[in-house]
Amino acid sequence: MDLIEKGSQTAKNGFRNEDDIVEKFNNWKKDKDAQAWLISMKYKLSEIDYVEAVKISGCKTDIQVQISIKFKKTLVL
Template sequence: MTKKKLIKLGSQTAKRGFRTEKDIAKKFNDWQDDEDAQQWLTIMCYNLKEIERIKAIIITGSHKTDVQVQITIYLKEAIAVENLSVKLVSNPQGFNQVDKRWVDRYVEMWNIPADIAKILKLFTGEIKPKSKKLRDKRRMFLDEMDSGTQKTVIDFFAKNKILIVSDILKGNDEFPVNWMLVVFKK
Protein backbone atom coordinates (compact mmCIF):
# COMPACT_ATOMS: atom_id res chain seq x y z
CA MET A 1 0.00 0.00 0.00
CA THR A 2 1.37 3.42 -0.94
CA LYS A 3 2.06 6.07 1.66
CA LYS A 4 -0.79 8.20 0.27
CA LYS A 5 -3.24 5.28 0.60
CA LEU A 6 -2.02 4.54 4.14
CA ILE A 7 -2.59 8.17 5.14
CA LYS A 8 -6.08 8.10 3.58
CA LEU A 9 -6.88 4.82 5.38
CA GLY A 10 -5.65 6.27 8.69
CA SER A 11 -7.80 9.36 8.20
CA GLN A 12 -10.88 7.27 7.36
CA THR A 13 -10.28 5.05 10.40
CA ALA A 14 -10.00 8.10 12.68
CA LYS A 15 -13.19 9.62 11.25
CA ARG A 16 -15.07 6.35 11.78
CA GLY A 17 -13.79 6.27 15.37
CA PHE A 18 -14.99 9.83 16.02
CA ARG A 19 -18.40 9.03 14.50
CA THR A 20 -18.63 5.96 16.73
CA GLU A 21 -17.87 8.06 19.83
CA LYS A 22 -20.68 10.46 18.82
CA ASP A 23 -23.02 7.51 18.26
CA ILE A 24 -22.24 6.09 21.72
CA ALA A 25 -22.76 9.47 23.41
CA LYS A 26 -26.09 9.83 21.57
CA LYS A 27 -27.18 6.36 22.71
CA PHE A 28 -26.45 7.23 26.35
CA ASN A 29 -28.22 10.59 26.00
CA ASP A 30 -31.25 8.71 24.62
CA TRP A 31 -30.95 6.01 27.30
CA GLN A 32 -34.68 5.90 28.08
CA ASP A 33 -35.44 4.72 24.53
CA ASP A 34 -32.17 2.99 23.61
CA GLU A 35 -31.95 -0.69 24.53
CA ASP A 36 -28.16 -0.82 24.07
CA ALA A 37 -27.63 2.05 26.52
CA GLN A 38 -30.02 0.43 28.99
CA GLN A 39 -28.07 -2.82 28.76
CA TRP A 40 -24.75 -1.01 29.26
CA LEU A 41 -26.09 0.87 32.29
CA THR A 42 -27.32 -2.41 33.78
CA ILE A 43 -23.89 -3.96 33.22
CA MET A 44 -22.45 -0.93 35.05
CA CYS A 45 -24.70 -1.88 38.01
CA TYR A 46 -27.18 0.98 37.69
CA ASN A 47 -30.84 0.46 38.49
CA LEU A 48 -32.61 2.07 35.52
CA LYS A 49 -35.58 3.03 37.71
CA GLU A 50 -33.30 5.16 39.92
CA ILE A 51 -31.78 7.19 37.08
CA GLU A 52 -33.11 10.72 36.84
CA ARG A 53 -30.89 12.11 34.10
CA ILE A 54 -27.91 11.20 31.94
CA LYS A 55 -25.58 13.51 30.09
CA ALA A 56 -22.95 11.93 27.85
CA ILE A 57 -20.17 14.10 26.47
CA ILE A 58 -17.22 13.45 24.21
CA ILE A 59 -13.84 14.08 25.81
CA THR A 60 -11.42 15.62 23.33
CA GLY A 61 -7.65 15.76 23.47
CA SER A 62 -5.05 13.21 24.46
CA HIS A 63 -7.03 11.23 26.99
CA LYS A 64 -7.84 7.52 27.20
CA THR A 65 -11.45 8.44 27.92
CA ASP A 66 -13.50 9.05 24.77
CA VAL A 67 -16.99 9.44 26.24
CA GLN A 68 -17.91 10.55 29.75
CA VAL A 69 -21.34 9.53 31.00
CA GLN A 70 -22.70 11.66 33.87
CA ILE A 71 -25.55 9.93 35.71
CA THR A 72 -27.89 11.67 38.14
CA ILE A 73 -29.79 9.37 40.52
CA TYR A 74 -33.21 10.30 41.95
CA LEU A 75 -33.12 11.79 45.47
CA LYS A 76 -29.32 12.02 45.51
CA GLU A 77 -27.32 15.17 45.08
CA ALA A 78 -24.25 13.44 43.69
CA ILE A 79 -23.62 12.69 40.04
CA ALA A 80 -21.95 9.41 39.15
CA VAL A 81 -19.37 9.66 36.38
CA GLU A 82 -18.34 6.78 34.14
CA ASN A 83 -15.45 7.27 31.73
CA LEU A 84 -15.54 5.07 28.63
CA SER A 85 -12.86 4.19 26.15
CA VAL A 86 -14.57 3.33 22.86
CA LYS A 87 -12.82 0.89 20.52
CA LEU A 88 -14.16 0.38 17.00
CA VAL A 89 -13.59 -3.05 15.46
CA SER A 90 -14.50 -3.64 11.82
CA ASN A 91 -12.95 -7.09 11.42
CA PRO A 92 -13.60 -9.83 14.01
CA GLN A 93 -10.15 -11.29 13.28
CA GLY A 94 -8.51 -7.88 13.39
CA PHE A 95 -6.79 -5.96 16.14
CA ASN A 96 -6.97 -2.51 17.65
CA GLN A 97 -4.16 -0.19 18.64
CA VAL A 98 -4.66 0.87 22.25
CA ASP A 99 -1.75 3.28 22.56
CA LYS A 100 0.44 5.12 20.07
CA ARG A 101 3.11 7.22 21.71
CA TRP A 102 6.77 7.58 20.88
CA VAL A 103 9.19 5.51 22.95
CA ASP A 104 10.63 8.64 24.60
CA ARG A 105 7.20 9.37 26.11
CA TYR A 106 7.15 5.91 27.67
CA VAL A 107 10.69 6.51 28.95
CA GLU A 108 9.37 9.57 30.82
CA MET A 109 6.29 7.76 32.13
CA TRP A 110 7.96 4.57 33.35
CA ASN A 111 11.63 5.50 33.85
CA ILE A 112 12.74 3.10 31.14
CA PRO A 113 16.53 2.69 31.17
CA ALA A 114 18.45 3.86 28.07
CA ASP A 115 19.40 0.32 26.96
CA ILE A 116 15.76 -0.82 26.98
CA ALA A 117 14.64 2.41 25.26
CA LYS A 118 17.07 1.66 22.43
CA ILE A 119 15.73 -1.89 22.11
CA LEU A 120 12.15 -0.57 22.00
CA LYS A 121 13.12 1.95 19.33
CA LEU A 122 14.53 -0.89 17.22
CA PHE A 123 11.27 -2.79 17.77
CA THR A 124 9.07 0.18 16.77
CA GLY A 125 11.30 1.27 13.91
CA GLU A 126 12.26 4.62 15.45
CA ILE A 127 15.84 3.38 15.03
CA LYS A 128 16.52 1.53 11.77
CA PRO A 129 18.09 -1.90 12.36
CA LYS A 130 21.48 -2.68 10.80
CA SER A 131 20.90 -6.39 10.24
CA LYS A 132 19.79 -7.39 6.73
CA LYS A 133 18.26 -10.75 7.77
CA LEU A 134 14.98 -9.45 9.19
CA ARG A 135 11.33 -10.15 8.39
CA ASP A 136 10.78 -6.41 8.04
CA LYS A 137 13.76 -4.22 7.14
CA ARG A 138 12.17 -1.23 8.93
CA ARG A 139 12.21 -2.78 12.42
CA MET A 140 13.29 -5.74 14.56
CA PHE A 141 10.91 -8.16 16.18
CA LEU A 142 11.77 -9.29 19.70
CA ASP A 143 12.39 -12.86 18.54
CA GLU A 144 15.01 -11.53 16.10
CA MET A 145 17.07 -10.19 19.01
CA ASP A 146 19.50 -12.24 21.06
CA SER A 147 18.20 -14.04 24.16
CA GLY A 148 19.93 -11.65 26.58
CA THR A 149 18.25 -8.66 24.96
CA GLN A 150 14.89 -10.46 25.03
CA LYS A 151 15.33 -11.24 28.74
CA THR A 152 16.21 -7.61 29.54
CA VAL A 153 13.00 -6.34 27.91
CA ILE A 154 10.79 -9.08 29.34
CA ASP A 155 12.19 -8.59 32.86
CA PHE A 156 11.51 -4.84 32.71
CA PHE A 157 7.91 -5.32 31.57
CA ALA A 158 7.29 -8.13 34.07
CA LYS A 159 8.56 -5.94 36.93
CA ASN A 160 6.42 -2.95 35.85
CA LYS A 161 3.37 -4.70 34.37
CA ILE A 162 0.75 -3.26 36.76
CA LEU A 163 1.81 0.35 36.10
CA ILE A 164 2.17 -0.21 32.35
CA VAL A 165 -1.14 -1.99 31.82
CA SER A 166 -2.94 0.57 33.99
CA ASP A 167 -1.42 3.53 32.12
CA ILE A 168 -2.15 2.03 28.70
CA LEU A 169 -5.73 0.93 29.39
CA LYS A 170 -6.93 3.45 32.02
CA GLY A 171 -4.64 6.40 31.48
CA ASN A 172 -2.98 8.46 34.19
CA ASP A 173 -4.70 11.81 33.85
CA GLU A 174 -7.85 13.50 35.16
CA PHE A 175 -10.11 11.22 33.08
CA PRO A 176 -9.13 7.63 33.94
CA VAL A 177 -11.11 5.00 32.05
CA ASN A 178 -13.65 2.96 34.04
CA TRP A 179 -15.05 0.97 31.13
CA MET A 180 -13.93 -0.17 27.70
CA LEU A 181 -16.70 -0.42 25.14
CA VAL A 182 -15.85 -2.40 22.01
CA VAL A 183 -18.13 -1.64 19.08
CA PHE A 184 -18.25 -4.00 16.11
CA LYS A 185 -19.20 -2.35 12.80
CA LYS A 186 -18.59 -3.77 9.35
Protein backbone atom coordinates (compact mmCIF):
# COMPACT_ATOMS: atom_id res chain seq x y z
CA MET A 1 0.00 0.00 0.00
CA ASP A 2 1.50 3.33 -1.02
CA LEU A 3 1.30 6.54 1.01
CA ILE A 4 -1.73 7.92 -0.88
CA GLU A 5 -3.72 4.69 -0.43
CA LYS A 6 -2.76 4.59 3.25
CA GLY A 7 -3.94 8.20 3.76
CA SER A 8 -7.21 7.48 1.96
CA GLN A 9 -7.85 4.39 4.09
CA THR A 10 -7.07 6.34 7.29
CA ALA A 11 -9.60 9.02 6.31
CA LYS A 12 -12.28 6.43 5.51
CA ASN A 13 -11.72 4.71 8.85
CA GLY A 14 -12.00 8.08 10.60
CA PHE A 15 -15.41 8.70 9.04
CA ARG A 16 -16.60 5.25 10.16
CA ASN A 17 -15.28 5.98 13.65
CA GLU A 18 -17.26 9.24 13.80
CA ASP A 19 -20.47 7.41 12.87
CA ASP A 20 -19.80 4.83 15.59
CA ILE A 21 -19.19 7.52 18.23
CA VAL A 22 -22.37 9.41 17.29
CA GLU A 23 -24.34 6.16 17.57
CA LYS A 24 -22.79 5.37 20.95
CA PHE A 25 -23.61 8.79 22.41
CA ASN A 26 -27.17 8.63 21.07
CA ASN A 27 -27.58 5.23 22.80
CA TRP A 28 -25.86 6.38 25.99
CA LYS A 29 -28.41 4.73 28.31
CA LYS A 30 -27.32 1.27 27.12
CA ASP A 31 -23.82 1.88 25.74
CA LYS A 32 -21.07 1.31 28.34
CA ASP A 33 -18.46 3.26 26.34
CA ALA A 34 -20.68 6.36 26.13
CA GLN A 35 -21.45 6.09 29.83
CA ALA A 36 -17.73 5.94 30.62
CA TRP A 37 -17.07 8.99 28.41
CA LEU A 38 -19.83 10.97 30.13
CA ILE A 39 -18.49 10.02 33.56
CA SER A 40 -14.97 11.03 32.50
CA MET A 41 -16.43 14.44 31.56
CA LYS A 42 -17.67 14.69 35.17
CA TYR A 43 -21.36 14.09 34.42
CA LYS A 44 -23.45 12.03 36.81
CA LEU A 45 -25.51 9.62 34.74
CA SER A 46 -28.45 9.95 37.12
CA GLU A 47 -28.59 13.71 36.43
CA ILE A 48 -28.67 13.48 32.63
CA ASP A 49 -32.00 14.14 30.90
CA TYR A 50 -30.80 13.42 27.38
CA VAL A 51 -27.77 13.27 25.11
CA GLU A 52 -27.86 14.08 21.42
CA ALA A 53 -24.88 13.66 19.11
CA VAL A 54 -24.70 14.73 15.48
CA LYS A 55 -22.05 14.48 12.82
CA ILE A 56 -21.16 17.86 11.34
CA SER A 57 -19.79 17.97 7.83
CA GLY A 58 -17.60 20.75 6.51
CA CYS A 59 -16.26 21.75 9.94
CA LYS A 60 -13.09 20.95 11.86
CA THR A 61 -15.29 19.72 14.69
CA ASP A 62 -16.71 16.56 13.20
CA ILE A 63 -19.03 15.55 16.03
CA GLN A 64 -21.10 17.74 18.31
CA VAL A 65 -22.63 16.37 21.50
CA GLN A 66 -25.33 18.18 23.49
CA ILE A 67 -25.95 17.00 27.04
CA SER A 68 -28.95 18.19 29.06
CA ILE A 69 -28.87 17.73 32.82
CA LYS A 70 -31.60 17.97 35.42
CA PHE A 71 -31.65 21.18 37.44
CA LYS A 72 -31.75 20.97 41.18
CA LYS A 73 -33.71 23.39 43.33
CA THR A 74 -31.33 26.04 44.55
CA LEU A 75 -33.68 28.32 46.49
CA VAL A 76 -35.32 27.36 49.73
CA LEU A 77 -38.42 29.36 50.64
